[in-house]
Amino acid sequence: MTPTPRDRPRLPFSRRRHPLPWEAQRSTWRDAKPGLIAAALKTAGTHPTGNWYVLGSSRALRSDAPLGCTLGDTEVIAWRGADGVLHAGPGSCPHLGAPLRESPVRCGEVVCRWHGLALNGQPFAGWEPYPAYDDGLLLWVRLDDLGGEPPRARPLLPERPRAHEGVAAVVVADGACEPEDVVANRLDPWHGAWFHPHSFVDLTVEDATDTAFTVRVSFRVTRRLVVPVRAVFTAPGPRTVVMRITDGEGMGSVVETHATPLGPDERGRPKTRVIEAVVARSQRRGFALARRAAPLLRPLMSAAAARLWRDDLAYAERRYALRATGRFPG
Ligand code: FES
Ligand SMILES: [Fe+2]
Known part of the structure; x- marks a missing residue:
């Protein structure tokens, strides 16, 4: 069915009037305190998984x-x-x-x-x-x-948009690291606009504790067009990080990142499988159309997540390599 003008989504983009060059953005290394990331990782490790x-x-x-x-x-x-x-x-x-x-x-x-x-x-x-x-x-x-924990009858699932409200995609990627390296990468939101300038700009961490990070960030569509959101990162378990969009376009959307330890690779390094589920949601009228187009959207969502994960696995693998040789500065 052809969408009527009423059905068509109002575009969620904002225009950046004076986009800064990458190197001119505010550095975040002073805020990205290794001790805070380590504390968040430790807190994540205290949550049960039920195995x-x-x-x-x-x-x-x-x-x-x-x-x-x-x-x-x-x-x-x-x-x-x-x-x-x-x-x-x-x-x-x-x-x-x-x-x-x-x-x-x-x-x-x-x-x-x-x-x-x-x-x-x-x-x-x-x-x-x-x-x-x-x-x-x-x-x-x-x-x-x-x-080795007390077993639970069911896994603890983060709250997600209901199936009929969202468009879901899952991306899977393996890295030479341990699950904690994947989680630590996700608990460092400060790297977003520096390390993934193709996807994120204008990132500010508004609040950071050992249990949650609140981030204001824009998803980049083109150099000037962006989608601004507020997102909260939490780690409900030692192998899971959840990003929930709490304000802006896609409010209620969830990205669940799970890290599953695999056996060692051929070089004897630990291997971790990252399984990331994106459940996108929108209040917009046009999103009903997007849901119907889900089979088309899913590969696009997966491709975007896979690109980010190439970067983030490189970060996690580097972190593991430094830890394994006693060179990690944290
Ligand atoms: S039937 Fe499986 S090894 Fe023989
Ligand atoms: Fe990242």
């Missing part, structure tokens, strides 16, 4: 193949049963140890490629399932041995 780990995007899990990865030293697969329910369990076949991540799913069962043993998610021949949860956006698995 739940994000595995990936709910939408990306196909019906004919499992999702497989190694968390810490635990090989895990997850797949959907014939009824769509998420199952998870050890990624090694109980017969002779074939990697189940390479096995297909047929009629809701993982069928081992080596000799055809089929698992339907119930305990079988020593194979015991792990608790799994699909929140509609992200897939979770509970690994009590890895987490």
